Amino acid sequence: MPRINAPTVAEHRAAQRRALLDAAREVLAEGSADDLGFAEVATRAGLARSSVYQYFKSRRDLIDALIEDSFPRWSERVQREMDAAGGPDRRVLAYVRANLDLVAEGEHAAASSLAALAPTARTTAESASLHRQLSTPLIAALTELGAVDAAATAELVNAVVHAATRQVEAGDDIAAVQARAAELIEPYVTLAATSGVRGNITP
Known part of the structure; x- marks a missing residue:
């Protein structure tokens, strides 16, 4: 032994x-x-x-274990950082920052490789579950900010995150990418938090 x-x-x-x-x-x-x-x-x-x-027992068994382990770790990390951020405007920004931190740490590349290695119903289901788990606290924060259609606004936030993800994976500096993403999103969430704006960023 x-x-x-x-x-x-x-x-x-x-x-x-x-x-x-x-x-x-x-x-x-x-x-x-x-x-x-x-x-x-x-x-x-x-x-x-x-x-x-x-x-x-096999490479397939290892891949399945990685799928079971990796997807929840991502959502738990994002949720933890959002919970620690404070108000809903800070939580939205924490969502963006945490996701990009995970990309920079290689988690997105690992998840993409897993999807390529195991394009199965299980992988698809795990990915869909991750998306729902990530979207739920984001939608909750946007709802608290007064977004008229929080789910649609969450999709726009995610579009920024996805574009920023490509920049990080292309080799751009993570801090610079996070700053650019915040430049797009922070004006809306800050104004919504301070002015009670519902659904737009115009005073």
Whole structure:
């Protein structure tokens, strides 16, 4: 039995599984989906290749575990940062900033690689679920700001996020991209928060 680096065997196994998932996500974030093999993942996690089989029976099993792990992590991160931001105007801006931070950290590239590796009904369902989970707090913040059609306004916010995502992934500086996105969105949310504007940014 390998040396235990945690108080219990269960915690040790959980830590090793977490290390393997993080290593696999790192491979995908680099855009090297073809390298998502047990040997590469094990090397990055600092484990023997044979150890991977204790946690994942096959590459398909590893991909499924990554899908199950990755999508909730994204929505939980965005929700946490929105919750900490304060008022609804700050929450909308936190939504934009958090999503772009995740893109810069490689999470979007990893998710895109997963979708390419596993274009299945499960992946589609997980992606749709993520979109709903992300949209719900954004729509709630926009509703609180008084947007006439919060869902439609959320789609416009997301259009800015998607365009900014492409810029980040093309190599633009993350801080500069976030600043440009905020320049587009902040005037609306600030005016809505201070003036009770409903659905437009004209005083």
